[in-house]
Amino acid sequence: KGYTHYTSNKGLAEFREAVAQKLKSENHMDVDPETEVMATVGSMGALSLAMLTIIDPGDEILIPSPGYANYRSQVLMAGGKPVPYRLKEDDAFQPDIEEISNVITGRTKAMVINSPSNPTGAVLSNDVLKEIADLAIERNLIVISDEAYERIIYENAHHVSLASLPGMMHRTISIFTFSKTYAMTGWRIGYAVADEAIISEMTKLQEHLVAHPSSISQIAAIAALTGPDCYVKRMINEYAERRRIMIQGLSNISGIRFLKPMGAFYIFPNVSIFQMSSREFTMYLLENARVIVVPGTAFGRFGEGYIRISYSISRERLKEALERIAESVEKLK
Numbered sequence: 001k002g003y004t005h006y007t008s009n010k011g012l013a014e015f016r017e018a019v020a021q022k023l024k025s026e027n028h029m030d031v032d033p034e035t036e037v038m039a040t041v042g043s044m045g046a047l048s049l050a051m052l053t054i055i056d057p058g059d060e061i062l063i064p065s066p067g068y069a070n071y072r073s074q075v076l077m078a079g080g081k082p083v084p085y086r087l088k089e090d091d092a093f094q095p096d097i098e099e100i101s102n103v104i105t106g107r108t109k110a111m112v113i114n115s116p117s118n119p120t121g122a123v124l125s126n127d128v129l130k131e132i133a134d135l136a137i138e139r140n141l142i143v144i145s146d147e148a149y150e151r152i153i154y155e156n157a158h159h160v161s162l163a164s165l166p167g168m169m170h171r172t173i174s175i176f177t178f179s180k181t182y183a184m185t186g187w188r189i190g191y192a193v194a195d196e197a198i199i200s201e202m203t204k205l206q207e208h209l210v211a212h213p214s215s216i217s218q219i220a221a222i223a224a225l226t227g228p229d230c231y232v233k234r235m236i237n238e239y240a241e242r243r244r245i246m247i248q249g250l251s252n253i254s255g256i257r258f259l260k261p262m263g264a265f266y267i268f269p270n271v272s273i274f275q276m277s278s279r280e281f282t283m284y285l286l287e288n289a290r291v292i293v294v295p296g297t298a299f300g301r302f303g304e305g306y307i308r309i310s311y312s313i314s315r316e317r318l319k320e321a322l323e324r325i326a327e328s329v330e331k332l333k
């Protein structure tokens with residue numbers, strides 16, 4: 001069909017229109033596809049462009065800890081100062097507004113939120129989102145809302161886009177991707193939604209960096225958005241089953257404590273009882289169980305005492321991994 005040439009820096013008009021329709025029906029966000037949406041190279045591309053656009057040298061950006069490791073690097077890359085705000089297991093890994101208020105200074109420009117969360121699996125509650133909105137308005141902050149796992153949620157959890165809350169559209173940079181919902185990680189396609197002034201700057205930067213995401217990926221993304229949703233639902237059910245296996249398997253291992261993840265495909269067990277650092281415990285599992293998990297500290301210093309396990313692999317392999325973890329943990333007693 002000839003989609004082999006350059007596209008607009010903000011992506012094909014058809015792509016932005018399909019995205020705007022999806023945002024309206026699924027995220028309750030009313031956006032102008034011409035000025036408030038742009039196609040990006042995955043959510044990573046959108047996050048980097050957002051940081052480079054809003055950060056002046058020395059600006060402080062609040063990032064969740066434990067949180068997705070790239071936020072820190074992206075803030076540093078843009079000349080900013082990443083300031084972690086702590087997410088506590090006791091709060092079900094929901095941000096504590098008081099904790100956040102305490103780290104806000106005159107240099108704080110923005111905060112990053114991520115729901116559903118990698119690595120904790122927490123889905124931010126409506127109440128917390130409202131508190132975040134109030135805080136952002138009161139302290140004049142931009143919020144970068146990473147919604148990569150918006151569709152992967154369980155039980156009665158409900159995903160709400162921060163930008164859909166009153167007064168938040170113009171101060172939120174909402175970031176979405178096709179990577180997780182459609183298992184299209186390698187296609188490198190996502191999108192950012194924000195105020196016209198921000199999207200226009202991000203679009204200029206995209207020209208200098210990559211021009212635009214691949215035209216073929218934009219077309220594939222339109223097919224994903226406009227095609228039948230049954231494949232997504234089937235995969236979400238499959239993740240729910242893997243989550244059930246994970247919860248059941250880990251519950252049978254004494255010493256390991258965890259909160260049920262409500263979204264994404266990660267579980268973040270507390271392993272502090274074993275008297276090893278997260279890194280040591282991870283290495284122990286690697287050497288003894290031949291199972292790879294990620295130390296909580298890979299997600300910031302407040303991840304100490306935890307490990308992150310991904311359950312995005314097949315049920316059979318998960319069961320095998322759980323058995324091996326159980327055997328290795330038994331040896332520690």
Ligand SMILES: Cc1ncc(COP(=O)(O)O)c(C=O)c1O
Nearest residue numbers: 042043044068118148177179190
């Ligand atoms: C929270 C979060 N944000 C963003 C990304 C990046 O995804 P992509 O660039 O493939 O859209 C990931 C990938 O694991 C993630 O976990």
